[in-house]
Amino acid sequence: MADASRGGPNVPRERYDWELRPETGQSFENALTKARSGDRLTVDDGIELLTTGTDTPGIDRERKELVLEAADRRRAEVVGDEVTFVANLNNNVTTACNTGCLFCNFKDRSDQFLTENEADNPGFTKTPAESREIVADAIETGIYEVTSVSGLHPALALDEEHRELLETSDRGDLNYKSPARYETDPGTYCEQMRAMSVEDIHLHSMTPEEAYHARRGTDWSYETVYGRLAAAGLDSAPGTAAEILVDEVREVICPGKIRSDEWVEAMEAAAAVGLPTTATIMYGHVENEAHRIHHLDTIRDLQERTGAITEFVPLSFVHHDTPLHDRGMVDGGASRDEDELMIAVSRLFLDNIEHIQSSWVKYGDEQGLKMLSCGADDFMGTILSEEITKRAGGTFGEARSFEEYVEMISAIGRTPVERSTDYEQRRRIDPEEPPFGPRLGPRADGSPLVE
Numbered sequence: 001m002a003d004a005s006r007g008g009p010n011v012p013r014e015r016y017d018w019e020l021r022p023e024t025g026q027s028f029e030n031a032l033t034k035a036r037s038g039d040r041l042t043v044d045d046g047i048e049l050l051t052t053g054t055d056t057p058g059i060d061r062e063r064k065e066l067v068l069e070a071a072d073r074r075r076a077e078v079v080g081d082e083v084t085f086v087a088n089l090n091n092n093v094t095t096a097c098n099t100g101c102l103f104c105n106f107k108d109r110s111d112q113f114l115t116e117n118e119a120d121n122p123g124f125t126k127t128p129a130e131s132r133e134i135v136a137d138a139i140e141t142g143i144y145e146v147t148s149v150s151g152l153h154p155a156l157a158l159d160e161e162h163r164e165l166l167e168t169s170d171r172g173d174l175n176y177k178s179p180a181r182y183e184t185d186p187g188t189y190c191e192q193m194r195a196m197s198v199e200d201i202h203l204h205s206m207t208p209e210e211a212y213h214a215r216r217g218t219d220w221s222y223e224t225v226y227g228r229l230a231a232a233g234l235d236s237a238p239g240t241a242a243e244i245l246v247d248e249v250r251e252v253i254c255p256g257k258i259r260s261d262e263w264v265e266a267m268e269a270a271a272a273v274g275l276p277t278t279a280t281i282m283y284g285h286v287e288n289e290a291h292r293i294h295h296l297d298t299i300r301d302l303q304e305r306t307g308a309i310t311e312f313v314p315l316s317f318v319h320h321d322t323p324l325h326d327r328g329m330v331d332g333g334a335s336r337d338e339d340e341l342m343i344a345v346s347r348l349f350l351d352n353i354e355h356i357q358s359s360w361v362k363y364g365d366e367q368g369l370k371m372l373s374c375g376a377d378d379f380m381g382t383i384l385s386e387e388i389t390k391r392a393g394g395t396f397g398e399a400r401s402f403e404e405y406v407e408m409i410s411a412i413g414r415t416p417v418e419r420s421t422d423y424e425q426r427r428r429i430d431p432e433e434p435p436f437g438p439r440l441g442p443r444a445d446g447s448p449l450v451e
Contacts, residue, residue: 019248022289028053028063035070035348046293050345059337071344071375078354079377083409084419084426087402087438087449088145088204088381089138091131091196094186095123097151098175099209101254102323103243103285110154113182125153125184128195135198138384142437142444145381145421146196148205149240155179158214158225159190159232166217174217189214190232197233200442202421205234208266209241212258222269230273236421237270239279239309245295249287253324264302271308276422279309279353283342284317284334285324292342296349303352310422311355311378314342316362339363340374347375355423360400369412378419379405382449402429402436402449 024044031048034041041049048054052063096110112121126134135146154177157163166176179185186192189206196203206214206229208222215225226237243253245260258266270277279299283292303309317333319325334342347356357378358371368379382400402418409416410431418427418440425440438444 016252016286018288018291020246020288020290020294022047022051022054024048024054028055032063032066032070035067036073038074038351040351041349043290043293043297046296046345046349047289049348050289050293050341052341059335059341061337064337064341067348068340068344068374071347072373074347075356075375075377081414082377082417082426082428083372083414084355084378084417084423085400085405086145086381086419086421087143087441087444088147088421089135089143089384091126091134091138091146091148093131093148093150093192094125094153094156095151096125096153096182096186098154099152099254099256101243101257102327102329103253103282103317104322110151110177113153113184114177115181115183125182125186127184128187128191131192132195132198135196135201139198139201139441139443141384141449142439142441142447143201143382143384143449144438144441144444145202145204147238147381148192148196148203149207149238150210152209152213153182153186155182156186156213157188158220159188159228162214162218163188169217171217175213176217190228193229193232193234198442202235203233204236204238204421205229206237206270207239207241208237208263209257211237211266211270212262222266223272226266226270226275227273230275234275236276236278236310237267239267239277242280242295243282244287244291245281245298246287246291249291252286252329260298264298267302267308268306271306275308276310277306277308278311278313279303280313280315281342281346282315282317284338285319285330293345293349296346300350300352303350307352309353311357312346312350312353313357313359314339314346315359316342318362336367339367340371343371343374343376365408369408372409372412372414379409384449402438403434406431406434406436 024047026044026048028048031045049067052060096113098110154175157166211225247260267277281295316339319330319333324330355378356376358368358376359380360368384399406416406429416429435448437447437449439446
């Protein structure tokens, strides 16, 4: 069996002695035939498609195009020619975090936020009142959704009951300090949820990693945590913090994060209390193609049990200003070929998830549009503020207007559609009837969102 662990041209993945390697007993031709016929793919099938065959080194461009064509046909069969997007705002509460993930430059060490710290602090923490003001202002623009993903601030507790338990605990391993020790009190997670739940805005927040932080030091289940968050205003949970759901990779890139099985447990709990969820993969760093397919297999199995995943979001690793790059552990991110194959194989492998997203923040406009011909059907959201990718060196902007969406999507012969977070509400937009603005949000009246 050939070894296909070479990855992209700038990613030295061969330096890691992985237990999981992209080796199969399948052939590319057989895997492609199954993909074209709509049969459920196995892990070996997925590896063959993602590598364009383990029998040859590197990515075979002709074979790649065959995979992309199969994925694009599947996309057309499943969702037609619509390209969806959501009017949303990012409101990340804090950059304070001690987790130490090597792929991240969003975080700032939490000790920089302590009142006794006299050095300049490049980060931020928002109070619940500040979060509410930001969302209240944004809702006037017509947004449907506020997305909030934050660092693990040591002072953040789930609610006041949780804070009392943390304050009286004598354990030193809980990453907790009283909010009185910090320049800004972030409140509790539930207070932040209530603050951002302005009118009927859809609140998309609380990753599995944040849910873990919100139950530390207790014997509470994830269902208890997500149940309290939902009661405070949470409407859906993002399946980020997934990175690669294979523990040998997580031990390298994020040893301080929860393990794969606990990420899955948290997502199951969110679904059990009635919250729709999303799912992601962050690829193009140290992992190989076998890790990526095992990740997809975990997501597909999770969807079989919950049916709660509304979309899958491949996130191409932005390496420039991250510890992985600074320490010489990676020389770059995924190649363009890898990006296209990741979208395509996600569409073909995840036969129980209807929507695959192309992230213009990660890929840029030109390549992001190309992904819509590789199996993707969703083009993300307006965002209005983007901090995570930008801090890692991303350069593709922070906001997107409806006019830009309509122009770009129409230019490739597809139909622009404004959607709700869970895709239950959809509004087709006629490119011949400007001006273009959101109409699904609580205060939306069709006025342009971003001038």
